[in-house]
Amino acid sequence: MTTIRITGLGKRYGATTALDDLDLTIGRGVTGLLGPNxxxxxxxxxxxxxxxxxxxGRIEVFGLNPAVAAERTALRRRLGYLPQSPGLYPNFTAAALLDYVAVLKELTGTRQRRAEVRRVLDEVGLTDRARTKVRKLSGGMRQRLGLAQALLGTPDLLxxxxxxxxxxxxxxMFFRALISRLGETRTVLLSTHQTEDVSALCERVIVLRAGRAVFDGTPRELAALAQGQVWLSADPPAGGSMYWRTADGDYRTLGVRPPGGAAVRPSIEDGYLTLLGPDAATAVR
Ligand SMILES: Nc1ncnc2c1ncn2[C@@H]1O[C@H](COP(=O)(O)OP(=O)(O)OP(=O)(O)O)[C@@H](O)[C@H]1O
Incomplete structure (x- = not known):
């Protein structure tokens, strides 16, 4: 089932092209977006x-076109969005902030809204912080609160x-478990710099570079891009390949087989590095 259909999407900021004639379709489950800065x-x-x-270009989500005002409103009712830096009012309590967002999301019945706030606080494990002010929450708790506001109203797309x-x-770990559970019944699209998140969570991964999709497949297919190019050896390679020393003291090489190198099964990170080459240096943290 297709949730999102994107055709020929373009976005520029002055001379910078952020999205370049992008075509994508995304369906139910968890899809990860990877890509360099x-x-x-x-x-x-x-x-x-x-x-x-x-x-x-054109975006269609659940068959709705966000360029049309009435369809945009209908889409917002089915959408939960956690932005990169959610603006959480520091002097609100966690519960008051969620209540405020719930009003914006048109949950107008007071009892229904309170029940929904309790539900999402529970879902993200913040019930005991309901009355804590946002400014007193740790960074991780604020991130959970950001997710909680996205979950209000049980949106079909996160x-x-x-x-x-x-x-x-x-x-x-907590976030991964929660997100994978959510992905069982709805569409989740997440961006990340963590290849571990992708292997732990995503059925599908899309790699963007310079506003274009340069890979679209399963995490296993991404890892397979480095098949036959990952090696462990006692000595470092002569040069020309990416390599690092592992905690065990061996050298792990991505590229040409070093002398005495034993083939190793590639990880998603290996596939990603193979795909992006030197561009990937800024991408994997
Ligand atoms: N408001 C803006 N004004 C000008 N340029 C922008 C703006 N927002 C993004 N850009 C530029 O558009 C390009 C794409 O940025 P975007 O934030 O979408 O990338 P990203 O993949 O999310 O990066 P990161 O991993 O660093 O968050 C970059 O070159 C960025 O500098």
Whole structure:
């Protein structure tokens, strides 16, 4: 089932091309967007989240065209959006902030709205922080609150811009479990710099570079791009290949087989590095 259909999408900021004649279709489940800094991920998510209009091309989400005012409103009712830097009012409590967003999302019945606020607080594990002011929440808790506001009203489409950025490993696990559960019944599109997020979560991965999709497939297919190019050896390669020393003291090489190199199964990160070459240096953290 296709949720999102994008054709010929273009967006420029002055001389910078952020999206370049982009075509994509995305369906139910969790899809990950990877790409180096400035590849156009946030611009794409903002266009899909109806926070920004493209210059050219067409977007259809659930058959609705956000360029048409009435359809944009209908789309917003079915959409949850976690922006890269959600503007969470620091002096609101977590519950008051969610209540305010719920009003904006047209949950007008007071009882229904309170129940919905309690539900999403529970879903993100923040029930005991309901009365805590936003400014007193940790970065990870604010990120959870950002996700909670996206979940209000049980939207069919969730757009999450770097949802796991700044989270500690425990919080990241929590987010992954939650996002994968959400993806069982709806469409989730998330951007990330973490290839581990993609392997843990995403059925499908799209790699953007310079506003174009340069890869669209499964995480396994992305990893396979480096098949036959990943090696472990006792000595470093002569040169020309990417390599690093592992914690075990071996050298892991991506590229030409070093002397005595044993083939290793490639990871998603290997596939990504192979796809992007030197551009990837800024992309994987
Ligand atoms: N408001 C803006 N004004 C001018 N240029 C912008 C603006 N927003 C984005 N850009 C430029 O558009 C390009 C795409 O940016 P975008 O934020 O969409 O990329 P990204 O893939 O999300 O990057 P990152 O991984 O660093 O968040 C970049 O070159 C960026 O500098």
């Amino acid at each position: 400035g590849a156009g991920k946030t611009t794409l998510l903002r266009c899909l989240g109806t926070a920004q209009a493209p210059d050219s 757009i999450l811009d770097e949802p796991t950025v700044g989270l500690d490993p425990e919080q990241r």
